[in-house]
Structures are given as structure tokens and as C-alpha cells.
Amino acid sequence: MSATITVIGLGSGDPDRLTLGSLKRLQGASERYIRTKDHPVVSWLAETGVEFTSFDEVYEAKDQFSEVYEEIATRLLSYAEASSPGSEIVYAVPGHPMVAEATVKLLRERCEERGIPLSIIGGESFLDEAFLRLGFDPIEGFQLLDASALGSGWAIDPRQHTLIGQVYDVLTASEVKLGLMELLPDDYPIVVGHALGVDGQEQIERIPLYELDRIQGYGNLSLVYVPASNDDALRMRSFQRLHEIVSILRSPDGCPWDREQTHASIRKNLIEETYEVLETIDEDDPDHMREELGDLLLQVMLHSQMEEEEGVFTVYDVIQELNEKLIYRHPHVFGQLSAEDAEAALNNWEAMKAEEKKRKGVIDEQPSALNGVPRDLPALMKAYKLQKKAAKVGFDWDEIDGVWAKLEEEVAELRAAVAEGLAPELQELELGDVLFSVVNAARHIKADPELALTQTIRKFTRRFHYVEQRLSEQGKSMSDSTLAEMDKLWDEAKSKERE
Structure with missing residues (x-):
């Protein structure tokens, strides 16, 4: 058995808001701890003879807040286990113990695991004062965020009132500002509140967003309020808004063209947009x-919306499946495996992909090392992928000399097919063998044949346009110019590229 840990909330900062029951419990405790003495109620209690042992030195010793909270919880648990059964350890925290109090969350998880009795006595939360002093009703839509957990992609719905707590200092305020500016205009009106409800200390400043880190007074009792707005323009960076727009376009009152489309009718659009x-x-x-x-x-979005209308899946199902796949197939990032380089990471991906298929009961009718290459890939890209798969199981030349010999052999066979006047389809097959061998050469020199050919096409187009332009300057066109004239301009274009 161990002592009981009793957590007491000290309220938002006004001693008059401390309940009589909490005060009696604090006065009667023989062992009292507090997360930080930086709270108005603590100094008032000290004047009445209620003293605490604080954990302020932990803040000085640790670099991250998460480390601070971990250390405080660990100490309290050890104190409880070392105390006499039936005794009580009182731990006081600012505000309400169940609102933005990480140490209490840790205690709730671990006290039960270790058989330590835990009692929690509420207090006035900073939320109570925020609703009152800032004048909004949370039932209209409300979200509470932690500034210390701010990261890229921070989700804020402008239609809801937003409170951001734990804005301890100017640096944190700056991070909050940058996060909000990803979604809101720089001059969006916001409110900064310091020590709300504390007599003589309360400050409420209404400022444009860009001034958030230019004001002073931040501390443990500071928060940022982002008023709600129904302006749809503020949601233009929202994926949810995109989903709504596509849904409207496909609705009976939406766009006639969008309503008529099917998976088949816009199939080509997907290909075209990919190439663009x-x-x-x-x-x-x-x-x-x-x-x-x-x-x-x-x-x-359109393909997903069509399936949503049939009740099959939504775009959010697509996102969920993608997220799960990314996590599952990267065990070297989200799991216990390791990957020293890109090749090892790719091997992990392929292994997890195979395991995934096994779990889903997907069995190839004819297992092959070449499986998994999309049927409709462009031929050059498909040849490259097929060769890579074949090489993984040892079906490949050890040295590039074998590739050169094969390429020369295929070129010779193509020349012979043309010289002998074989049927066009046979010449075409021989040409395909040459191209396939060229892809093999590209793979052995670690070049992407698709990219290589794309660069050559761009080079050809650039030089061709140069020839057209120079002829035009001479009052001529390609049709009334000789090949020698055009070759000369072509060489001129090449030389300019080298300059």
C-alpha cells in the first residue's frame, strides 16, 4: 500500500474563486507540493500559512516541457510509494486539474498501474474566465489548443472560437503567430489575455495577428483567442472546404458537366493531369x-466523390488508408526496424508490402518476380521496372559489357531486318528489342531512361525552335531551306548552349 495522491486545482488566479473545501484540504495537508509557485493564489496561500514544495527547479533542469512533466509525475509517484499507507500527498496545480494539465494526465495513467490511490478536486479553469471575459459561448463551436504542441499543419477551423493556451513567452507567441498565418490573414483580429479574472493583473489586448509576438506580458496565465468567422474565404486552405466544393459541384444544384461525369469519362483526364x-x-x-x-x-476528389455518392467510400477513407499504409510500410521510421540507406528503406517497403498482401489474403494466381508492375504504364517506364524486378532475382548481367554486346546484337538484327525487307511488324519487333536493350544500358549506368529521353526531347525542341527562329529572321521557312542550311543553324544552336 502507499499514500493517496490528491490533486487540487487552484483556479484561474483569483484567491476569491478558491472553494472553501479546497482551502480546508490544503490547510490540513501535512505534505504539499505544487507544480509551480508562479501563480497568484500561491502567494496568497503563503500569507495564510499554507506553504508548498514546488517543482520549479525541474523547469530549470530540463530542456523540454515533456521532460518536466515526466519528472514531476515520477517524483510524486515515488513519494507516494515511500509514504505510510493511509497518508496523503497533496499536489496543487494552476487552474482545473483536468484542463491542459499534463502531469495530471500522467498520474491518472500510472497511479492505476501501480495501485496508488488518486483523488482529483477540481478548480475554476482558465476557460471559465475566458468565456466570461472574452464574451463568447462555446456551444457556438469551440476548440482548445496547446501552444506548446504547435506544429506544421496545425488544424484550425475559422468557424469555431479558438483558445490557445500555454503561451508562456514571446518565442511561443511567435510560433503561434506563424502557425495561424498559414491559415489566416496577417491582419486577422485576435485577442491576447493575461491573468484573466485576477484583480489588478488582468490585461486584454485586441491586436492584428502580425503583432502577436510584438507585445509584452506573456507568462503562465496568458492565452490567445481567435474569434470565429463565417467568412468562407478563410477556409480556402482547408481540405474540408475542398471536399465541400466538389460535393456541391456534383450535387443536383451544382454544375451540369460535373454531374454527368463518370469514372470512365474522366479517366483520360487523370492521365493528362499527371503528365502536366x-x-x-x-x-x-x-x-x-x-x-x-x-x-x-x-x-x-472527383473519383472519390463518385464513390461517396454510391455509399462505397469517401476521400477521407482514401486518406486513412494512405496514412495506415505509409506507417506500416515504414517500420524503419514508425517501428523498430532500421534502414541505413535508401536501398534498405526500399527493401523494408517491399517486405511490408508483401506482408500486407498476405494479411489481406491477396494471393497471385501465378506468382512471379515480375508481378506488381502496372499494366498501363508507358512502355519505356514499364520496361525499366520489369528489368529492375528481374535483376533482383539474379536475371541480369553482372557487368555492363554484357549489355553492350546485347545492344550491338539487337542493332545488327534490326539493320538486317530492314535490309532484307522483312514485314513491318517484324521490323517493329526488332526495334522493340533495341529499345529494350537501351533501357538495360540505362539501368546499368543508374540512369532513368524516361528522364534521359525527356531531356533529349527538350533539347531537340529547343534547338529546333532556334533553327525556326533564325530562318524566320532571314525571311525564310524550313520548307524552303536546304538541309545543309538547317544543319548549320543546328550546329550554331549547339555551340550557343555550350557558351
Whole structure:
């Protein structure tokens, strides 16, 4: 058996709001601890003879808040286990113990595991004062966020009132500002509250968002309030809004064209949009890429919306399955495995992919090392992937010399087929063998044949346009120019590229 740990909330900061029952419990305790003395009620209690042992030195010793909370919980548990059965350890925390109090969360998890009795006595939360002093009703829609847990992709719904607690200092305020600016205009009106409800200390400042880290007074009793807004323009960075828009477009009152589309009718659009994204990558054009990625995402949204209308799945099911797949197939990131380099990571991916299929009961009718290559891939890309799979099981030349010999052999067979006047379809087959061998060469020199050919196409197009332009300057066109003239301009284009 051990002592009981009793957690008492000290309220939002006004000693008059401390309940009589909590005060009596504090006065009667023989062993009292407090997370931090930096709270208005603590100094008042000290004047009445109620002293605490604080954990403020833990804050100085640790670099992360998570480490601080872990250390405090660990100490309290050890104190309880070392105390006499039936005795009581009182642990006081600012506000309400069940609102934004990480140490209490840890105690609730671990006291039960270790058989330590835990009692929690509530107190006035900073939320109570926030609702009162800032003048909004949480039933209209409300979200509470922790500034210390802020990260990229922080989700805020502008339609809901938002309170952000734990804004301890200017640095934290700056991080909050940057997070909010991902979603809201720089001049969006917000409110900063310090020591709400504490007589003589309360400060409420209404400022534009960009000034959030330019004001003073941040501390343990500071918060940021983002008022709700029904302006749909504020939700333009929201995935939820995108889902709504696509749903409206497909609704009876939406767009006639969008309503008529089926998976089959827009199948080609998905392919076209994919290649338009690839074009922006080749051109290294981020602005255009942003636009084309949006067009590609629209195709995903439309196909998902069609299935949602049939009650099969929604785009959120798509996202869930993707998230689960990414976590499962990266055990070297989210699990216990390791990967020293990209090749090891890829091996992990393939192994987990195979295990995934086994779990789902997916069995290939004809197991093959070549399985898993999409049927409709462009031929050059498909050849590359098939060869890579074959190479993994040892079906490959050890040295590139074998590749050169095979390529020369295939070129010779193509030349012979053409010279002998074989049927066009036979010449075409021989040409395919040459191309397949070229892909093999690309793989052995660790080059992507698709990318290599794309770069050559771009180079050819650039030089061809140069020839057209130079002829046009001379008042001529390609049709009335000789090959020698065009070759000369072509060489000129090449030399300019070298400059």
C-alpha cells in the first residue's frame, strides 16, 4: 500500500474563486507540493500559512516541457510509494486539474498501474474566465489548443472560437503567430489575455495577428483567442472546404458537366493531369507545379466523390488508408526496424508490402518476380521496372559489357531486318528489342531512361525552335531551306548552349 495522491486545482488566479473545501484540504495537508509557485493564489496561500514544495527547479533542469512533466509525475509517484499507507500527498496545480494539465494526465495513467490511490478536486479553469471575459459561448463551436504542441499543419477551423493556451513567452507567441498565418490573414483580429479574472493583473489586448509576438506580458496565465468567422474565404486552405466544393459541384444544384461525369469519362483526364504535373517538374517551375498538382488532386476528389455518392467510400477513407499504409510500410521510421540507406528503406517497403498482401489474403494466381508492375504504364517506364524486378532475382548481367554486346546484337538484327525487307511488324519487333536493350544500358549506368529521353526531347525542341527562329529572321521557312542550311543553324544552336 502507499499514500493517496490528491490533486487540487487552484483556479484561474483569483484567491476569491478558491472553494472553501479546497482551502480546508490544503490547510490540513501535512505534505504539499505544487507544480509551480508562479501563480497568484500561491502567494496568497503563503500569507495564510499554507506553504508548498514546488517543482520549479525541474523547469530549470530540463530542456523540454515533456521532460518536466515526466519528472514531476515520477517524483510524486515515488513519494507516494515511500509514504505510510493511509497518508496523503497533496499536489496543487494552476487552474482545473483536468484542463491542459499534463502531469495530471500522467498520474491518472500510472497511479492505476501501480495501485496508488488518486483523488482529483477540481478548480475554476482558465476557460471559465475566458468565456466570461472574452464574451463568447462555446456551444457556438469551440476548440482548445496547446501552444506548446504547435506544429506544421496545425488544424484550425475559422468557424469555431479558438483558445490557445500555454503561451508562456514571446518565442511561443511567435510560433503561434506563424502557425495561424498559414491559415489566416496577417491582419486577422485576435485577442491576447493575461491573468484573466485576477484583480489588478488582468490585461486584454485586441491586436492584428502580425503583432502577436510584438507585445509584452506573456507568462503562465496568458492565452490567445481567435474569434470565429463565417467568412468562407478563410477556409480556402482547408481540405474540408475542398471536399465541400466538389460535393456541391456534383450535387443536383451544382454544375451540369460535373454531374454527368463518370469514372470512365474522366479517366483520360487523370492521365493528362499527371503528365502536366511531370512537365512542371521537368521545367522546374514551382508556381506552375502548384497549379497542376491542384488539378491532379481534383481528379482524386472527383473519383472519390463518385464513390461517396454510391455509399462505397469517401476521400477521407482514401486518406486513412494512405496514412495506415505509409506507417506500416515504414517500420524503419514508425517501428523498430532500421534502414541505413535508401536501398534498405526500399527493401523494408517491399517486405511490408508483401506482408500486407498476405494479411489481406491477396494471393497471385501465378506468382512471379515480375508481378506488381502496372499494366498501363508507358512502355519505356514499364520496361525499366520489369528489368529492375528481374535483376533482383539474379536475371541480369553482372557487368555492363554484357549489355553492350546485347545492344550491338539487337542493332545488327534490326539493320538486317530492314535490309532484307522483312514485314513491318517484324521490323517493329526488332526495334522493340533495341529499345529494350537501351533501357538495360540505362539501368546499368543508374540512369532513368524516361528522364534521359525527356531531356533529349527538350533539347531537340529547343534547338529546333532556334533553327525556326533564325530562318524566320532571314525571311525564310524550313520548307524552303536546304538541309545543309538547317544543319548549320543546328550546329550554331549547339555551340550557343555550350557558351
